[in-house]
Amino acid sequence: MYDWVVLWEWVEIAARWLHVITAIAWIGSSFYFIALDLGLHRDRNLASGADGEEWQVHGGGFYHIQKYLVAPSQMPDHLVWFKWESYATWLSGFAMLVLVYYLGAELFLIDPQVMELTVWQAVAISLASLAFGWLAYTTLCKVFVNANQTVLMVALFGVLVAMSWFYSHVFSGRAAMLHLGAFTASIMSGNVFFVIMPNQRIVVADLKAGRKPDPKYGKIAKQRSTHNNYLTLPVVFLMLSNHYPLIFATEWNWVIASLVFLMGVTIRHWFNTRHARTGNPHWTWGLTVVLFLIIAWLSTAPMRIAEAEGAAMNREALVYASAPGFEEVVGIVQGRCSMCHAAEPGWQGLHWPPKGVVLETDAEIAHEARRIYLQAGVTHAMPPGNLSFIEPEERAAIVEWFRGAGAEDPV
Secondary structure, eight states: OOOHHHHHHHHHHHHHHHHHHHHHHHHHHHHHHHHHHHHOBOSSOOTTOOSEEEEEEETTEEEEEEEOSSOOSSOOSOOOOOOHHHHHHHHHHHHHIIIIIITTIIIIIOOTTTOOOOHHHHHHHHHHHHHHHHHHHHHHHHHTTTSOHHHHHHHHHHHHHHHHHHHHTTSOHHHHHHHHHHHHHHHHHHIIIIIIHHHHHHHHHHHHHTOOOOHHHHHHHHHHHHHHHHHHHHHHHHHHGGGOHHHHSBTTHHHHHHHHHHHHHHHHHHHHHHHTTSOOOTHHHHHHHHHHHHHHHHTTSOBOOOOOTTOOOOHHHHHHHTSTTHHHHHHHHHHHTTTTSSSSOOSTTOSSOGGGOOOOSHHHHHHTHHHHIIIIISSOOSSGGGTTOOOHHHHHHHHHHHHHTTTTSOO
16 A cells, blocks of 8 residues: 555645745746836836836847836737736645644644644634734735835834744744744735735726726835835745754744844845946845844754653654554664754764754654654655664664554545
8 A cells, every 4th residue: 555644745745846836936027027127227218108118138039128107008919917926836835834734733833832732723823823914914004005115114024023923932933934934925925916916907907998097006016016025035034944943943033033034125125226226235235244143143042942851742642652663663763863863962063953853752752753754764864874874674663663553644
C-alpha cells in the first residue's frame, strides 16, 4: 500500500511550489509596474493625450509603452488584466496555511507554553485575525483618505506592530511569523480583489457606455498598489522566517518582525526614488544596515524553545509514544540526532538546535514523530551526510515504529 504520509508530503510540496511560482509572478508584475509608472517621461507633449511614455528593450525587441492618467478616449478591443497572479498567490498560500498549520495545529500552530488552545480555537483565531486585518486596513484608508499618506502608513505600521505582538503571545513562534506574513498578504490581495479590480471595471464600463470616467477610481487604485509595493519585501522575509530559529524562536521575535517592515520601506524607497529619477538616497541603505544589525542583536536574546520534560503529551504524540518499538526509536534518536537537536547542542559549531527542533526527551521525540519518520526513516536527509553513522537497520526501525502507530492517515 502506498505510504499516505509520503503522498501527503507531496501534496504540501505541490502547494508550496505553486505558491512560490504565483508569488514570483505577482511580485514581479508589481515591481515592474511601479517602476514603469515612476519612470514614465511626462515631459513630452504626446498627441495621443497619454500622461507619459517609456521606450524599453527586452528579449530582442523594443516596446513603446504609454500610460493614460484616467483612460484612453476609446476602449481598446483587448485588455490584459493583472489579477490572477494575486488571487492564485493568496489561494495557494491559504492552502498551505490549512495543510500545514490547521491540519497540523498541535505540532506547528499551538504552543502550550505561549497559550493553551484547542485546535478549533487556534484555527478560529487565525481566520478571524486575517479578516480583521483587511477590515482594519481598509477602514484606515477611508479615514485618512484626504490626509498625508505618510500618516496613513504610520497608522498601518502601528497595526502591524500590534498584530506582531498579538501573534507572538498566542501562537508558536514559527506560526506567529507566518501569520503576520499571511495577515499582510491578505491586505495586499484584498487591495487587488476589493479595490483595484472593481475600480478598473468601473472605468472600463464608463468607456464602453461612452461616459467620461471619474479620475478618483484610478487614484484610489494607485494608492493601494503603492501600499502593496512597500509591503512586499517584509512578506517575503516573513515567509522565509520559519527556516531560521534566530527569527521566530527568540524572545523579541515580534520586535524583529516589526523592524523588518521598516527595512522594507527603506529598501523600496531607494528603488522607487531611483526609478522616478528624483534622487539617489544612499542614506536608506545605511539605515537598512543599522536596522538589520539591531535585528541580529535582538536575535541573541534567549531562545524560546519548548521544554517538554514532564509536559503532558497531546493526543497524537501519545499514539506514537505507546506504539511498539518506541523505546528503541528513543535510543536511536538520542544516540544519532540529539547531539545537534538539543537545547544546548553538543556538535561543534552549532549554537542552537536546527529549526528550533529539540529531540532529547520522550515527549519531544513523540511530538516530532512525523518529521523523524520523513527525515530519517523513509529518506536519508537526516543526519546530514550521515555524520552520526545511523545504520540502515535503525532507519528501518523508525519506519516500522511510525507505521505501527497507524499513522498512514495524513490527518
